[in-house]
Amino acid sequence: xxxxxxxxxxxxxxxxxxxxxxxxxxxxxxxxxxxxxQFPSQGPRFIIQGYKTKVTNxxxxxxxxxxxxxxxxxxxxxxxxxxxxxxxxxxxxxxGNKLTFGTGTQLKVEL
Amino acid sequence: xxxxxxxxxNKVTEKGKDVELRCDPISGHTAxxxxxxxxxxxxxxxxxxxxxxxxxxxxxxxxxxxxxxTGESVSTLTIQRTQQEDSAVYLCASSTRDRKNSPLHxxxxxxxxxx
Numbered sequence: 612x613x614x615x616x617x618x619x620x621x622x623x624x625x626x627x628x629x630x631x632x633x634x635x636x637x638x639x640x641x642x643x644x645x646x647x648x649q650f651p652s653q654g655p656r657f658i659i660q661g662y663k664t665k666v667t668n669x670x671x672x673x674x675x676x677x678x679x680x681x682x683x684x685x686x687x688x689x690x691x692x693x694x695x696x697x698x699x700x701x702x703x704x705x706x707g708n709k710l711t712f713g714t715g716t717q718l719k720v721e722l
Numbered sequence: 723x724x725x726x727x728x729x730x731x732n733k734v735t736e737k738g739k740d741v742e743l744r745c746d747p748i749s750g751h752t753a754x755x756x757x758x759x760x761x762x763x764x765x766x767x768x769x770x771x772x773x774x775x776x777x778x779x780x781x782x783x784x785x786x787x788x789x790x791x792t793g794e795s796v797s798t799l800t801i802q803r804t805q806q807e808d809s810a811v812y813l814c815a816s817s818t819r820d821r822k823n824s825p826l827h828x829x830x831x832x833x834x835x836x837x
Contacts, residue, residue: 645823
């Protein structure tokens with residue numbers, strides 16, 4: 612199972628771009644990289660997912676280098692409401708694998 | 723559509739009592755996961771169900787913990803003889819098996835407090 616490493620916390624200000632990097636050196640060929648966001652008293656919710664190169668949706672971008680040993684979640688122009696814990700998850704659900712989350716990154720956005 | 727539903731949302735119990743937590747996954751989701759999240763901590767894997775296959779119980783912390791799921795429907799997590807260290811939020815997630823990268827859909831959890 613791929614182990615992930617993320618910074619424990621990050622601080623930012625409203626309007627800035629935030630990049631959170633996750634290391635996953637032993638990622639397997641079938642593994643996808645998925646990021647989740649968790650607010651207090653809620654379950655994590657899906658933000659974005661990728662396999663390689665770059666993926667962009669309405670809330671974030673995900674950059675994955677060719678070796679896939681890391682990934683970077685990019686949040687453009689953050690606001691106070693983006694204050695949350697962000698988890699990087701590496702694995703594959705289709706094959707029925709156990710999925711283990713890392714410790715996550717607490718992002719705090721201030722005015 | 724309806725998301726993953728967990729009940730109760732909060733449960734306070736006395737040390738030594740048994741508790742049962744319920745998870746209703748999204749209809750059609752064959753995979754179901756239970757996680758434990760202690761205050762200020764990450765998600766700790768407990769158990770995984772996939773269809774009618776034998777569950778992966780490798781994350782259950784002790785024999786006081788057990789879980790059941792009938793087919794692809796409701797799951798219950800039971801904790802016997804609760805201890806104070808069992809206090810945590812218990813999260814359930816489900817996913818489909820139609821593609822390898824199906825994301826997890828989480829409920830909002832059951833907050834368990836053992837006094």
